[in-house]
Amino acid sequence: MSLTEVSQSQQRRDLRLPLGVLLLLAALCAPFVASTYVVHALIIALIFMLPAHGLNLLVGYTGLLSLAQAAFFGIGAYASGLLAVTYGTPFYVNVAAAGLAAGAIALPLGIPALRLRSTSFVMCTLGFVIIGQAIAKNWISLTRGDMGLSSIPKPHFALGPLSFTVSGTTAFYYLALTVGILATLAVWMIVRSPAGRNMIAIRENETLAESVGIPTWRYKLIVFMLSAVFAGVGGSLYAHYLTVVSPLTFQMYYSTTMLIIVLGGGAGTISGVVFGSLLFVGLTEALRVTPELRMIAYGLCLLVLVFWFRKGFAPVINRLWDSIGSAK
Template identity: 85%
Template sequence: MSLADTAQQIRRRDLRLPLAAILVVVALAAPFIGSRYVTHSLIIALIFMLPAHGLNLLVGYTGLLSLAQAAFFGIGAYAAGLLAVHYGTPFYVNAAAAGLLAGACALPLGIPALRLRATSFVMCTLGFVIIGQAIAKNWISVTRGDMGLSAIPKPHFALGPLSFTVSGTTSFYYMALAIGALATLAVWMIVRSPAGRNMIAIRENETLAESLGVPTWRYKLLVFIISAAFAGVGGSLYAHYLTVVSPLTFQMYYSTTMLIIVLGGGAGTISGVVFGSLLFVGLTEALRITPELRMIAYGLCLLVLVFWFKKGFAPVLNRFWDMIGGAK
């Protein structure tokens, strides 16, 4: 390695590490910088980042376009809400149960669906959302139908002698931030593992990957289950934050929002999902107080994506990161 290359790497570390530290400080100080409503918007963005991470594993890394995330998001929300209301279980039990139940539901659904191709698979996953909403509406003895579940308690933790409830907006933000960071780390570990490389091989050329000995169908089923589990945990956060769950949790708007986060942020990138969640959920939620401006801003973002950033904002973020690091 030449002296110039060594100096280049030193410059990159010197610039990127402080920038990363600034971003961490801003994330930690966000509740004290903006208003309470801005904190609320960030919480909603962090909640939707979880199912978006799961969807990115499917769409971005495995090449499977799915619209079923809202179904698993709703299953997780109802699972957490029912446990909290009827049994008073701690939040971490509800979140784990929501993820496990969503993943368990994905198993029998994914076995036949993943044998389909392209458009047929997309339509099948759309059917999951419709079926989930119909069950939530009509299984009145459990879900209370259109009335939904209400008075879901705020997240409660019981750790030995310690017992506390996360009740305020600021404290919930920090809890959601911690869970979001753990989910992001989990996705990073998955995509950097040998399994992640096999997922990318399936995305690039499934036939070739199978000829090289990769059990493609098993990998697709496993990713489908993991993706559903991420959505289920996100649903549990949603239920405990809003304290209300209804059949509207299964609406297609949520599936399309998660898909826009992934495609708009940059499919196949982790930073794109984080940025997409903040932009397409956090910003639009913050602009909810001005409905006309909100829809105009949302529409302009989509137009900019379609015409100038067809691969999402991730390539721009990567170029900016390289520029900050002094890369040539």
């Protein structure tokens, strides 16, 4: 290839940068061109993108199918809500505590669970969700049972003399967008690191990975905890946005939604999780005002996935991205 052809090829690839900037600008301008309800749907999609990122680390990059995300999502929501209601702590303390609480609880749960294989591990993680919901319903002195926690304050920041509260749909959208971008960057850094390559090696062939010196069980435990941390942070945002948390936060519907986001978007891809969150959560939430159309659209998306996009939408997104990058 001549120097001229190399230069032209580099110029074609540079087209992705302005496109990325345009997408970022579109995200930033969304509250000014979309209705309040559409912005609400985007917020819900951004919230569920966080536990989906964590689940993608497990399913897509390490090869572990887990149904426990709703449990850690609920733990994060309750931890953040309890701190805010009881002690009036600022949001950044609550969201950090939510992630740490979910990760800390994942440690003793993961130690025995990760010694199980395939179906047994999946059933064990399902048990975590059932136990979490039972505790939330019956530990009334802490969780208030079926009444749940109410009047959870909106995110409050206290930075020295500067303090402010994030109130209103538009303000919360920018908060969720900021947290979502930071979480996406964190996942990108993890999967591009040597640890990420070891995770992929475990997914492809755990026995071979262990034979070349990769501590597979330790990696799986760390990824399990990281997945819980992402879910806990998402639960914190959920609690402060809706200002109420109940045992329904632990329902299996949330775990299956997160799994559909990962598998439908494209397991093992970051772009797939982002797109899957917008499609399977944002779109269906926006169509909630028309229940019949909402379920029909959701079902059609699943049918399209099963018959035409068995690896999710990520391969299509990547091919489109590559074609844009190589456009003259």
